[in-house]
Amino acid sequence: MSARRGDFRRPGKYVRRTPPLYGKQRAGGDVVVAHLASQVSVGSRQPVLPRRTEYVNVERVLKRVKDMNAQIMLSDDFVGFLSNLSNELGFNYFSYALGYVDGRRNGNVYDTRILSNFPRDWVAEYNGGNYCEIDPVNHFSKRAWRPFIWGLREDLACLPRDSRALMEEGAKFGMRMGISMPAHGPGGEYLVLTMFTSEREPILAGLVRQNYNLLQLIAPTAHATAMQRFLPQSPLHDVILTEGERECLSWTARGKTSWEIARIISRSKATVEYHLQKGMRKLNAVTKAQAAALALKYGLL
Numbered sequence: 001m002s003a004r005r006g007d008f009r010r011p012g013k014y015v016r017r018t019p020p021l022y023g024k025q026r027a028g029g030d031v032v033v034a035h036l037a038s039q040v041s042v043g044s045r046q047p048v049l050p051r052r053t054e055y056v057n058v059e060r061v062l063k064r065v066k067d068m069n070a071q072i073m074l075s076d077d078f079v080g081f082l083s084n085l086s087n088e089l090g091f092n093y094f095s096y097a098l099g100y101v102d103g104r105r106n107g108n109v110y111d112t113r114i115l116s117n118f119p120r121d122w123v124a125e126y127n128g129g130n131y132c133e134i135d136p137v138n139h140f141s142k143r144a145w146r147p148f149i150w151g152l153r154e155d156l157a158c159l160p161r162d163s164r165a166l167m168e169e170g171a172k173f174g175m176r177m178g179i180s181m182p183a184h185g186p187g188g189e190y191l192v193l194t195m196f197t198s199e200r201e202p203i204l205a206g207l208v209r210q211n212y213n214l215l216q217l218i219a220p221t222a223h224a225t226a227m228q229r230f231l232p233q234s235p236l237h238d239v240i241l242t243e244g245e246r247e248c249l250s251w252t253a254r255g256k257t258s259w260e261i262a263r264i265i266s267r268s269k270a271t272v273e274y275h276l277q278k279g280m281r282k283l284n285a286v287t288k289a290q291a292a293a294l295a296l297k298y299g300l301l
Helices: 058-074 078-088 120-128 136-141 161-172 201-230 243-253 258-265 269-283 288-297
Strands: 014-017 021-024 034-037 054-057 093-100 113-116 148-150 177-184 189-197
Touching: 058 078, 058 201, 078 093, 078 113, 078 189, 078 201, 093 201, 113 201, 136 148, 136 161, 136 177, 136 189, 177 201, 189 201, 243 258, 243 269, 243 288, 258 269, 269 288
Parallel strands: none
Antiparallel strands: 014 054, 021 034, 034 148, 093 113, 093 189, 148 177, 177 189
């Protein structure tokens, strides 16, 4: 039997795709935010996007993603590339925020950095008013682990007064609603790519439906590139510990001796000492305790 046009069984050509859904989620008073899901709705609200089957040329999509990821890594103008991308996808603006969840890096204060193509007047107002401290999208991104949309009317009504005023002011500059793609690093870093639109829910729903999968595929490359270019590098960023070294250093960090670790992991004491000594050399540590502390500090365990 021959495959029909668009049949998802046609080898190497087409697959079935259902558009992402979004639903409302509130937890502990946190609003913003309708999480996206590829197959099921989230929260109590039923899916609001129509469930229709679309057919996608996989080869064409993957080639586009590959080209975009290459451009992100090789482009000297990170902001310019994302600005062009946001316009190409039908959004008004983009922002890329990166920083540390607790605002510190190795004991030093590190302010969140925001890259964008916002209007200059809004940038001046945002920075001058220290709006980053009350920006609900920024705060939620520090804890979110999957993409979310924000700016829905019923969610705005539940925000604190100052945060709601910030969102309303942003809408005047063309940043009414948007979709955010957050990520987190091993050292407490958080990064979030956000696309903004001045339109209301029906238009945003269409933009999400058209671009959600593409944004998911290019966001990891954008995050990795931004971490390398714009965040201070750990002095141990090129250190790679083996599984045995991590295991032994983890138990050392909990106060266990080599003999105790050997009993716990069912290895000889000599094997434990071997892994610890190798870890010490890699971390340039004088003692086992120092090696364990450094590995914990720089997220290597």
